[in-house]
Amino acid sequence: GAVVSQHPSRVICKSGTSVKIECRSLDFQATTMFWYRQFPKQSLMLMATSNEGSKATYEQGVEKDKFLINHASLTLSTLTVTSAHPEDSSFYICSAGGLAGGELFFGEGSRLTVL
Amino acid sequence: AQSVTQPDIHITVSEGASLELRCNYSYGATPYLFWYVQSPGQGLQLLLKYFSGDTLVQGIKGFEAEFKRSQSSFNLRKPSVHWSDAAEYFCAVGQTHTGTASKLTFGTGTRLQVTL
Numbered sequence: 001g002a003v004v005s006q007h008p009s010r011v012i013c014k015s016g017t018s019v020k021i022e023c024r025s026l027d028f029q030a031t032t033m034f035w036y037r038q039f040p041k042q043s044l045m046l047m048a049t050s051n052e053g054s055k056a057t058y059e060q061g062v063e064k065d066k067f068l069i070n071h072a073s074l075t076l077s078t079l080t081v082t083s084a085h086p087e088d089s090s091f092y093i094c095s096a097g098g099l100a101g102g103e104l105f106f107g108e109g110s111r112l113t114v115l
Numbered sequence: 116a117q118s119v120t121q122p123d124i125h126i127t128v129s130e131g132a133s134l135e136l137r138c139n140y141s142y143g144a145t146p147y148l149f150w151y152v153q154s155p156g157q158g159l160q161l162l163l164k165y166f167s168g169d170t171l172v173q174g175i176k177g178f179e180a181e182f183k184r185s186q187s188s189f190n191l192r193k194p195s196v197h198w199s200d201a202a203e204y205f206c207a208v209g210q211t212h213t214g215t216a217s218k219l220t221f222g223t224g225t226r227l228q229v230t231l
Contacts, residue, residue: 006158034218043205043223044159093158095219104219106151106158 002028004096006107013084014115021079021110023094029074030096034104035067038091050077074098084114117142117208119222127228130198136191136225138180138206147209148189149219150180154202162204165189176200201229 003026013019023033032051036044048064050056050071058064066088068080077096081088091111095104118141128134140146147166151159163174170182180191189206203226207219 004158041226043221046218046220049218091156095159103161103164106160108158109156111156 002026002096002105004030004094004105004107006092006094006110008110009108010111010113012113012115015085016083018080018082019084019112021081021092021094021112023077023079023096023107025075025096025098025105028096029098030077031074031098032096033071033077034095034097035069035077035079036093036095038093038109040091044093047079081112084112086114088112089114117146117210117220119206119208119220121204121206121222121225123225124223125226125228127230128196129230131195134191134193134196134200134227136204136206136227138189138191138222139187140189140206140208141187142208146189148180148182149207149209150174150178150189150191151205151207151221152176152202153205153224159205162191196227196229198229198231201227203227 005024007022035047038044047062048056048058050069052071052074056069071077093109094107097104120139149164150162153159162178163172165172165182173179178193203224205224206222209219
């Protein structure tokens with residue numbers, strides 16, 4: 001299947017700093033990318049949907065100024081957690097779609113720890 | 116609004132035994148259903164999906180699932196579980212399956228433990 005890569009896989013930062021997570025589709029053009037957040041032992045919660053070249057659509061309750069999403073090309077979307085705080089610590093997973101059949105391909109996830 | 120319920124938080128089975136993981140969904144139109152597996156600290160891998168047609172779908176790793184519209188269910192089964200199947204399993208429902216990538220709603224997951 002198609003490959004989606006996230007980087008970094010783990011990141012630790014100090015409170016108040018910003019962190020950028022990249023999501024790349026390696027062998028296909030991803031017209032749509034989704035960003036999910038997963039708390040320990042819980043399900044994935046959709047944060048936002050991004051389409052290449054347009055603004056992201058955020059789910060209710062997700063602060064768009066806190067979680068900046070950019071989808072500047074068909075192979076790259078970035079999630080920037082601005083002014084991170086300990087409660088932002090979580091596992092962030094991206095998924096990408098664009099192939100026939102509508103299947104989504106998931107990245108390996110990025111674990112953010114804010115101290 | 117679409118929703119997915121996985122009633123079993125944690126299931127333990129012996130290696131070689133059969134497995135059934137339950138999934139119930141709520142969706143106003145024709146559902147597009149998926150099962151994913153997640154190993155600890157990893158992303159999600161698609162096991163199988165149902166869009167239309169035959170209600171019994173075959174997936175990877177020997178898994179299958181049956182769509183039952185009357186029961187709003189999409190239960191995952193495997194005849195003989197292997198120790199390597201221990202993982203978290205997520206059922207999901209999507210809004211569409213053609214053209215535009217599907218926005219998925221996930222269930223809370225079922226953690227499978229396999230005893231030797």
